[in-house]
Amino acid sequence: MNCLVLETEGSLPVWRELPKPVLAPGCVRVKIAAAALNHRDVWMTKGLYPGVVYPVVPGSDGTGVVVEASVGGESWMGREVIVNASYGWGGSETVQGPDFTILGMPQQGTFAEEIIVPFEQLSPRPAHLNAHEAAALPLAGLTAYRALFSRAKLQAGERVLITGIGGGVALFALQFALAAGARVAVTSGSAEKLERALQMGAEAGFLYSDADWAAKVVEQFGRIHVAIDGAGGPGYIGLIDAAEPGARIVNYGGTGGNPEALPIRKVFWNQLSLLGSTMGSPADFAAMTAFVDRHQIRPVIDEVIPMSDGAEAFRKMDASRQFGKLVLAL
Ligand SMILES: NC(=O)c1ccc[n+]([C@@H]2O[C@H](COP(=O)([O-])OP(=O)(O)OC[C@H]3O[C@@H](n4cnc5c(N)ncnc54)[C@H](OP(=O)(O)O)[C@@H]3O)[C@@H](O)[C@H]2O)c1
Numbered sequence: 001m002n003c004l005v006l007e008t009e010g011s012l013p014v015w016r017e018l019p020k021p022v023l024a025p026g027c028v029r030v031k032i033a034a035a036a037l038n039h040r041d042v043w044m045t046k047g048l049y050p051g052v053v054y055p056v057v058p059g060s061d062g063t064g065v066v067v068e069a070s071v072g073g074e075s076w077m078g079r080e081v082i083v084n085a086s087y088g089w090g091g092s093e094t095v096q097g098p099d100f101t102i103l104g105m106p107q108q109g110t111f112a113e114e115i116i117v118p119f120e121q122l123s124p125r126p127a128h129l130n131a132h133e134a135a136a137l138p139l140a141g142l143t144a145y146r147a148l149f150s151r152a153k154l155q156a157g158e159r160v161l162i163t164g165i166g167g168g169v170a171l172f173a174l175q176f177a178l179a180a181g182a183r184v185a186v187t188s189g190s191a192e193k194l195e196r197a198l199q200m201g202a203e204a205g206f207l208y209s210d211a212d213w214a215a216k217v218v219e220q221f222g223r224i225h226v227a228i229d230g231a232g233g234p235g236y237i238g239l240i241d242a243a244e245p246g247a248r249i250v251n252y253g254g255t256g257g258n259p260e261a262l263p264i265r266k267v268f269w270n271q272l273s274l275l276g277s278t279m280g281s282p283a284d285f286a287a288m289t290a291f292v293d294r295h296q297i298r299p300v301i302d303e304v305i306p307m308s309d310g311a312e313a314f315r316k317m318d319a320s321r322q323f324g325k326l327v328l329a330l
Pocket residue numbers: 037038039040043139140143163164165166167168169170187188189190193208230231233235252253254255256277278279317320321322324
């Protein structure tokens with residue numbers, strides 16, 4: 001079986017042969033049709049993902065056909081499925097438990113011709129999505145859904161700011177928030193990406209490279225009830241500056257590093273909720289796929305690249321050149 005393998009820290013993945021994975025009890029074998037990149041795959045190439053051990057076959061998102069099933073999984077045979085990358089969440093809706101892992105390290109990931117998947121991680125491919133779109137959905141869709149609805153408890157009519165709109169999670173957050181009847185503004189490092197977000201239904205866009213972006217959000221869009229942020233870094237303080245009293249600021253990533261000094265008085269006086277969010281529970285995943293079905297949401301795909309040329313997708317994501325998901329097709 002051929003896979004994209006990260007051999008060592010600091011190198012891009014290479015397409016090479018590895019032994020076929022062995023079917024385990026409680027699992028099926030999925031013949032992968034398409035997979036999609038997430039930023040954690042890029043962090044792994046740099047040794048920046050906690051606990052990464054090389055060599056590794058990355059990839060958390062994938063879709064394909066079940067070609068072999070162990071006892072109890074016969075009903076999945078021949079079905080087109082997507083894979084929920086949130087493994088071992090545990091019994092609490094509040095937070096993941098100690099056995100939580102994400103598909104694609106330590107387990108073999110989806111950047112391979114075949115993968116072994118436990119029954120409970122399978123979900124039917126949404127009927128309105130083609131294979132490339134379905135591959136783009138699971139991890140980023142789940143993360144955006146939990147951040148907006150389980151954590152921020154977004155209501156129709158609220159003003160939401162979504163940072164770094166070119167990102168995979170950010171674009172799902174835009175689509176989901178609009179479908180829920182919220183008003184949305186976005187930030188980006190690129191004027192062209194802001195324009196594309198406006199065409200999708202965002203009301204306003206701001207360059208995060210502009211030192212006054214938070215003041216402009218307040219002037220031109222209004223104070224925000226909810227922020228959905230995957231960047232952290234210095235811009236995180238701007239979210240606090242632009243917040244309506246009582247706002248919920250949800251962070252799911254740290255692409256920009258740690259924020260600078262927190263203006264703590266604004267946090268307590270304005271009764272702000274600073275929330276963290278990671279992936280999602282099985283209930284979040286089921287709610288996300290139902291929401292995507294109900295609103296017929298189609299993931300935004302930047303480019304479909306043959307999996308054997310996958311290194312190019314890693315370069316593109318590392319340079320933030322994408323708008324939406326980078327899909328690797330077989
Ligand atoms: N906690 C979780 O469960 C979870 C799940 C998924 C992802 N993440 C993390 O969330 C982050 C985004 O993941 P992703 O897969 O969506 O990545 P992605 O598709 O590579 O998107 C990253 C985006 O970050 C934006 N960005 C870069 N610097 C920024 C800054 N200073 N301020 C605001 N935005 C900035 C860029 O947006 P523009 O191109 O518009 O400038 C870029 O497109 C990563 O750090 C990832 O590790 C966490």
